[in-house]
Amino acid sequence: xxxxxxxxxxxxxxxxxxxxxxxxxxxxxxxxxxxxxxxxxxxxxxxxxxxxxxxxxxxxxxxxxxxxxxxxxxxxxxxxxxxxxxxxxxxxxxxxxxxxxxxxxxxxxxxxxxxxxxxxxxxxxxxxxxxxxxxxxxxxxxxxxx
Numbered sequence: 813x814x815x816x817x818x819x820x821x822x823x824x825x826x827x828x829x830x831x832x833x834x835x836x837x838x839x840x841x842x843x844x845x846x847x848x849x850x851x852x853x854x855x856x857x858x859x860x861x862x863x864x865x866x867x868x869x870x871x872x873x874x875x876x877x878x879x880x881x882x883x884x885x886x887x888x889x890x891x892x893x894x895x896x897x898x899x900x901x902x903x904x905x906x907x908x909x910x911x912x913x914x915x916x917x918x919x920x921x922x923x924x925x926x927x928x929x930x931x932x933x934x935x936x937x938x939x940x941x942x943x944x945x946x947x948x949x950x951x952x953x954x955x956x957x958x
Contacts (some may be wrong), residue, residue: 825853825919828935830895833924835863835908843923845895846908847930847938851957859915860955862902871903880905884941888934893952895927904941907952 829848845864850856865871871885889899918924930938942948942956 818895823825826929827851827853827912827931829853830864830930831919831924835861835910839958842867843925845927847935848901848931849939849942849956853912854946856955858955859910859912860952861908861910862904863906863908864896864900864902866898866900867906868899868901869908871901874903875905877918878905878947880946881944884945886934886937886941888937892931893928902938902941904938905947906946907942909952909955933949 825848827848827850831846831848832843833846835846846861847864849860849862854858868885868887872882874918875882875885884904885903886904887899888896892894893900893921905916919926929935939956
């Protein structure tokens with residue numbers, strides 16, 4: 813796959829954009845779907861992204877242990893997001909932050925692929941989950957808006 817051009821990167825970088833890419837800090841080296849959550853991702857120096865995972869039961873248990881509300885685990889599947897082939901979730905208590913410069917470098921590489929945007933209804937549930945989380949710091953919530 814060809815690298816993403818600067819023009820395509822600017823067009824696709826907005827709240828709700830989904831990228832399939834590797835991400836440092838995750839236990840698996842395989843690419844994951846990452847959803848951009850920033851209110852203003854083109855101008856922010858740090859991007860806040862949620863990670864799509866199929867490990868729903870584990871994420872529910874982690875939320876329970878950390879005393880986060882159930883709505884911080886946002887579940888959805890292929891019926892709501894066609895890029896998926898099985899039920900998945902976003903753990904709004906465990907977000908990925910990445911310098912915008914690093915994101916741009918990865919996005920321009922052959923290891924990153926822009927995907928269809930997450931549906932607005934799912935995005936709104938994720939954003940509400942972030943705001944409901946007791947684990948997400950205030951500065952990150954501010955970048956996400958709300």
